[in-house]
Amino acid sequence: MAKVRTKDIMDKFHLELVGGEEGLHRPITMSDISRPGLEIAGYFDYYPAERIQLLGKTEITFLDLLDDAERKRRLESLCTDITPGIIISRELEVPPDLIDAANRYDVPVMRSPMKTTRFSSHLTNYLESKLAPTTAIHGVLVDIYGVGVLITGKSGVGKSETALELVKRGHRLVADDCVEIRQEDMDTLIGNSPDLIEHLLEIRGLGIINVMTLFGAGAVRSHKRITLCINLELWDKAKQYDRLGLDEEKMKIIDTEITKLTVPVRPGRNLAVIIEVAAMNFRLKRMGVNAAEQFTNRLSDVIEDGDHDDMD
Structure with a gap:
């Protein structure tokens, strides 16, 4: 068609x-x-x-x-x-x-x-x-401090509940459950919601809620450029998770690569706050401030100073 x-x-x-x-x-x-x-x-x-x-x-x-x-x-x-x-x-x-x-x-x-x-x-x-190339991904798209964050993960991991908490914290919902993505230019991904489920969130045990009706027009937006993907997965004791943030994983959508972070889910973790901070940290990195690199450099300096003291 x-x-x-x-x-x-x-x-x-x-x-x-x-x-x-x-x-x-x-x-x-x-x-x-x-x-x-x-x-x-x-x-x-x-x-x-x-x-x-x-x-x-x-x-x-x-x-x-x-x-x-x-x-x-x-x-x-x-x-x-x-x-x-x-x-x-x-x-x-x-x-x-x-x-x-x-x-x-x-x-x-x-x-x-x-x-x-x-x-x-x-x-x-x-x-x-x-006429841009398009695809659809199962996930949630939220605008957090100007960063388009695509939240992915298996069904039932808590994507929609996390999105609801983010909306309550003043951020804006773009799409829940299904994110339609089109590639404009060579490195620009624009995500939006299918018309049928625009502004809607599905919360297990609660049902479908209309975010714009509940929280106002400022809680939603029609489309947003996607620059960060956060994948939620159930905590696996056997898996080694990145604790410094030096290794940057990439995710390819159509022909464009975006930064991907994997966040383990376990009781007691406030996912909304973690994702909010991840978006702010991502913005800082784009502005040239990398906390992980700064820590590594400081650690290297301390080690080198210790080596010099031993030699003395």
Whole structure:
């Protein structure tokens, strides 16, 4: 099923439909936009027909220099079976030959009042967001002091209960149970909640609660960039857990790696406070303050001083 169709961008940017109405449900498969200047000049060898075609003042005024037969031929060549649409910027007058070709081949022709470069930027951003690679992960996403923290772990380990405590402490819930994630750019993961369960938390023994209704609009947000993953697991006596924080584990989601911390769960541990501090410590590390490294360096200095004293 196509993520974006031509009608979606027409509605999103309030475009005026000029011709080719039958093709409004054509799928858009890529975020790249083409400005077919070379094609209008007659060079169609590498015409990217599967892209949205954007005509500005340069292309439209050049068409006026062509004779009628040549202009008609080149505009017909722009309209193919896979072209999702042609957009004219600046509310420029649409050539009648283009409208005829669009109606003949069912290629939507639309018009925008925006300047060409500005519209191209807005449309590219919209398409990149909609066409970004996506996945879904079982977990909870919370915004803690501006850090998007993805809390994962086996069912029943206490993810939702921890999220509830974090919300009570003033942080914001993004998604519970299922986190939809899309990769924007090469290293940016944006998480959000499926529409069906947005703002909802499931607490065993209590049922489903609406966080926004209970705690207000400031307790939720619709999406958040994910930069840290905290995996909750039941305490295993046989396992060695990192006690200094020098070893940084990574987790790969789609093509992006993020920092992953494993927090053991046992009675008496306040997970919400631990995760809150983990988020603050993560922010400090990004600002260049690493407590574990500072401790290790101090320890090394003490050992070296002790060695010097022994030698004396």
